[in-house]
Amino acid sequence: LRSIENDLRKVENELWEDFLEGKLPASILEGKGEYNRTSIPKEIQKLYLLFLKHASAIILGKLRAQSEATYKLMNDFEVEYEKQRKLKQSLSFSDVKKKLSDAALTGALDELYYRLDSRLSHLLLDEFQDTSNEEWRVIEPIVDEILSKGDLDYSFFCVGDTKQAIYGWRGGVAEIFDSLERKWPQLVPESKESSYRCSASVIELINRVFSSLSGLETLEERSDAVSVWQERFHPHRAVRKESKGYVRCEFLCEDPEKEAENLILDRIVQLAERLRIEAPKAEIGILVRRNQDVADIITALGRAGIAASEEGGTALDDSPILCAVFSLLKLSEHPGDKVARYHVSVSPLGEIFKFKDFEDHDGAVLLSASLRKRILDEGYGGVLAKISEQISQFCTKRDRRRMSQLVELGILFERRRSARVSDFLSMVQSSRVEDPSAEQIRVMTIHQAKGLEFDIVVVPFIHSEMYRFAADSLLYISDSPTEKPKQIVRGVNKRNMGLSPELTRLYIEDQSRKCREALSILYVALSRAKSMLFVIGKERDTHKKLNYSAMLRQTLSEDVVEGPSEFYAELGDLKESLDEYRVESPKVVSKAHDEVKETTVGIELSKTPLYQHVNLSDFRLSTFEELSERLVLSSEEAKIRDRIMRVFLSHIEWLEDFKSSDEKLETLGRKVTGKEKLIKEGVEAFHLLLKSQTAQDVFSREAQALKNGASLKVLRNYPFVFKDASEIYNGSFDRVVQHIRDDKIELVDLYVFKVDTLSPGGLGARAFGINRQQLEVLKKAAKTAFKLSGDNVKCWIMWTESGKLEELAL
Structure with missing residues (x-):
């Protein structure tokens, strides 16, 4: 009775959508004669059916109007887009495809195909399952012409895997692949079920999951889709016999003291720490569904001191220190914004800009005016580059890279007519910027991982919904997937x-x-693993509908066991798989004293091509003396030794004040590598270096003071960013010593540390790939940063094994 009363109120107020969401109307609409185990009287059902009919007419009429309005909006946009495109005389790649496709429909490409026919005899297509209808309309006549020849001088060859069709949202239609044989019976299909990538354990998991889809409770509602997908799957066979591999699927139990997402992030960090130590030779891929998950994992790993390469791109607001910079920029335009004022005052920027009291309105107004004037005078790039220098000591290595990318966006924004801070911040927040680096661990979305492979793959957050229904999306249907939609409506x-x-x-x-x-998507994620695979989700979600956790839990039910804080299932041999990627202790080999080791100058550059970059390591010498005089020891080991020594040296401000135990040094070394032998060797080499005269000259306060008697200031890992013509250079110096007199910088010594030994033959910087162009960049960076003439800037390279110190002079 209460439900009826509530429904009547909704009818009286014409709240038809709310009425339809009620449980009683839903039961009657579905033809059920009962509600809450009580029979519904016929009179009530008859009355409700009248209400339902009226509500349906109202809502369907509204849906019709929304669909027509959406069509008009899209059509108006298309007209205006074409108008603007013609004015700018530009074509995007998508425009080219669309125009070719439209021309194909009208037969306007006949002459083009005739011309192509005189040159095309063989057509080879890869990743064919991601071909869109638009693309196929352009290619199909060419294929038809080639196959009509019936001649060995002509051929059509396409490769694809409909199980990896993950670009439907971008227009990919895997069914085009299925239609080829029907249209051209002369084609000879060939199926490849042997995997040359995956270990036996990974293949076993893939076979068990995808061979049993039709029997999984979680997929009952989508049996139609499951049957179509399963028809395409045939059990795989692992070709690799040297290692069985290892798979672990984890379903974590709830922790009342932690949020579920943080629980999984902690597990990822724990796993990454173990794998990089026990399998240092392995390339590790952490694959997720969402870009936000990429940012969260990178942040969690960074807090634990684990370096990782972020690929795919996320907004720059994933860095806390950059968020403070954004608040500073907001304050420049809106000094009354107390949220921005508070954020600036409690961050390192409060001390830098002398704004510690967020209630100080007059101070906020002065700071706002000062920032706006600087932006007008120096531009966004110049102001942000200076802020980058000022906050460097508060930044992690990743923060510095992200700050460099913000500087690049600032320089890019200067090309626009608008100078408004709000417009700049909107551009920054909508930009997806990658933070890739040559690290052992790479974090990316599953879509970005397609076509790649990793020794070890981690797939977390499998408890998330497989897909969602968006009420504001467009629904469409066609007679065939390879044809244009015949009906499109707004979702409800x-x-x-x-x-x-x-x-x-x-x-x-x-x-x-x-x-x-x-x-x-799940198939692509699992099949990226060569040897080991770790899948992580939440236990409480394994009984929900439509998520990967439920699929795997049900598939592996016979193998699942209970652990201390999780349920898990294992396949294969973990120890054997880890042994495959351990590093053997290197043999001691006596080397000639004059052997030179390969290196490049120690400047790390941003890899996001938002602007024209020049990578200093790309400068190469045009000639070398003799092959025997070239740099012969490069290897990953040399790079690790170099990084260990840099970390140690970065902790020295002045030698007179420096104190550090072997235990602390070894802890620092473990942040670079898990190779204990290299760490201990690095500690020994570091102690030996500190006893050298070179170390005294570089790191001693007393020795530096003797140069000109000025006061001294040390900057470590000092970043630089500057624009020269159409190019941006950014990187860092290992150590900067400023000689200051009367509050002015009089002299600057810039040091770059390298671990390699100089040859007695005196090949010097030239043999190490540091050429004149690189020196010019270093000099310009110093002169730009400190506003000094070239005579007052000295660049040095310190060879940390030989104890040599060499000035890099032009």
Whole structure:
């Protein structure tokens, strides 16, 4: 009775959508004669059916109007877009495809195909499952022409895997692959089920999961999509016999003291720490569904001191120190913004800009005016580069890279007519910027990992929904996947999908497409692993519908055992798999005294091509003396030794004040590598270096003071960014010593540390790939940063094994 009363109030107020969301109307709409185990009287059912009919008419009419308005909006946008494109005389890659496709529909490409026919005899296509209908309309006539020849001088060859069709959202139509044989029976299909990449344990998991889809409770609602996908899957066979490999699927139990997402992040950090120590030779890929997960994992790893390469791109607001910089910029335009004022005052920027009291309105106004004037005078790039220098000591290595990328965006923004800070911040927040680096651990989305492979793969957050239904999305249907949609409508609330048979059919088709693509995404993720695979989700979500955790839990139910804080299932041999990627203790080999070791100058550059960059390591010598005089020891080991020594040296301000135990040094070394032998060797080499005269000259306060008697200031890992013509250079010096007199910088000594030994033959910097162009960049960086003439800037390279100190003079 209470439900009826509530429904009547909704009817009286014409709240038809709320009415349809009620449980009693839903039961009657579905033809159920009962509600809460109570029979519904016929009179009530008859009355409700009248209400339902009226509510359906209202909502379907609204849906029709929304769909027509959406069409008009899209059509108006297309008209205006074409107008602007013609004015700018530009074409994007998508524009080219669309125009070719439209021309193909009207037969306007006949002459082009005729011309191409005179040159094309063989057509080879890769990743064919991601071909869109638009692309296929352009290519199909060429294929048809080639196959019509029936001649060995002509051939068509395409490669693809419909199980890896994960670009449906971008227009990819895997069904085009299935249509080839029907149209051209002369094609000879060949299926490859042997895997040359994955270990036996990884293949066993893949076979068990994807061979049993139709029997999984969690996929019952999407049996239509599952049957289509499973028809494409045939059990795989692992070709690799040298290692069985290892798989571990974990379902973590709840911890009342931690949020579920943090629980998984902690597990990722723990696993990454172990793997980089026990399998230092392995390339590790952490693959996720969302860009936000990439940022969260990178942040968690960074806090634990674990370096990782971030690929795919996230907004720059994933760095706490950069968020403080954004607040500073907001304050420049809105000095009354107390949230921004508070953020600046409690961050390192408060001390730098002498703004420690967020209630100080007058101080905020002065700071705002000062910042706006600086932006007008120096530009966003110049102001941000200076801020980057000022906050460097508060930044992690990743923060410094992200700050450099913000500087690049600032320089890029200066090309625009708008100078408003709000416009700049909008651009920054909408930009997805990669932070790639040559690290052992790489974090990216599953889509970005397609086509790649890793020795070890970690797939976390598998408890997330396989796909979601968005009420504001567009639903469409066509007679065939390879044809244009014949019907497109705006989506509605999921409960209202049963209002008409057409809506129901559109909804089911939409869900089937998404389910097939979600299965393909899981397949791609699991099949990236060469040797080891770790899959991590939440235990409490393993009984929910439509998530990967439930799929794996049900598939591996016979193998799941309970651990201290998780349920897990294992396949293969972990120890054997780890042994494959351990580093053997190197043999001691006597080397000739005059052997020179390969290196490049120690400047790390941003790899995000937002602007024209010049990578200093790309400068090469045009000639070398003799091959025997070249740098012969490069290897990963030399790079690790170099990084260890840099970390140790970066902790010295002045030698007179420096105190550090072997234990502390070894702890620092472990942040670089898990190779204990190299760490201990690094500690010994570091102590030996500190006893040298070179170390006294570079790191001693007394020795530096003797140069000119000025006061001294030391900057370590000092970053630089400067623009020269159309190019941006950014990197860092290992050590900067400023000689200051009367509050002015009089002289600057810049030091770059290298671990390699100089040859007695005196090949010097030239033999180490440090050429004139690089020296010019170093000098310009110093002169730009400190506003000094070249005579007052000295660049030095310190060879940490030989104890040599060499001035890099032009």
